[in-house]
Amino acid sequence: MLGRKVYGYLRMSNTNDGTALEGSPEATGTETSPDQTGTPTVDPIALARKRQAGAEAARQQAEKEAKALRTRLEEYESVNRSASDKELADNAKLQERLVLAERRADEAEAKAQARILDALYPSARKELPEVTDEVRLAKFEALLSETDGGFQPSPQNPNESNRAATGDATHKPKEETSEDIATRLRAMTPPWL
Numbered sequence: 001m002l003g004r005k006v007y008g009y010l011r012m013s014n015t016n017d018g019t020a021l022e023g024s025p026e027a028t029g030t031e032t033s034p035d036q037t038g039t040p041t042v043d044p045i046a047l048a049r050k051r052q053a054g055a056e057a058a059r060q061q062a063e064k065e066a067k068a069l070r071t072r073l074e075e076y077e078s079v080n081r082s083a084s085d086k087e088l089a090d091n092a093k094l095q096e097r098l099v100l101a102e103r104r105a106d107e108a109e110a111k112a113q114a115r116i117l118d119a120l121y122p123s124a125r126k127e128l129p130e131v132t133d134e135v136r137l138a139k140f141e142a143l144l145s146e147t148d149g150g151f152q153p154s155p156q157n158p159n160e161s162n163r164a165a166t167g168d169a170t171h172k173p174k175e176e177t178s179e180d181i182a183t184r185l186r187a188m189t190p191p192w193l
Helices: 002-013 044-120 122-127 134-147 160-166 178-188
Strands: none
Touching (some): 044 122, 044 134
16 A cells, blocks of 8 residues: 555656645545555465466476586586597507517517627527626637637638628639639539539
8 A cells, every 4th residue: 555655756756846646545635445455366375376386387397407407417427538538548558569569579589699709709608598688798709719629610711702892902802714614514414514
């Protein structure tokens, strides 16, 4: 009721001369009752129920949207998670391959080194195959050669034509004649010819 009086007061103040507008309760001099207004009466319980139903519908809609967003997020994370897991698995495989390749390279290098040491120090390697230090093998090879009576295998001598190619100036190769070449070729022919 107070609101209607304020409304009426506002309507009266809207005129410039301070008089009430025609047809207003103030102009007629009567006071209006709540039943005389043109608005129907609304039950406060029904209004509360209607508001509660609207709030419940909004809550349910928000839950549906949240659930849909959660599922989209989980799908996105699972895709990203599986991609990162795949990347980690690929990295692990590459690391494993790298370790195997390094191990094979180390084994091949050790075998090659052993072959070189076997060729350089045959006596010492026969006696001590686990030693890989060249200095120790050289000393042991020298000790073994002294105890064997000073016998050391002679290196293979290159033939005379190879000496000329290496630049051995002390020994000049003799020049071959055509008869020497023919004799050498006859010696190389197979017996069935």
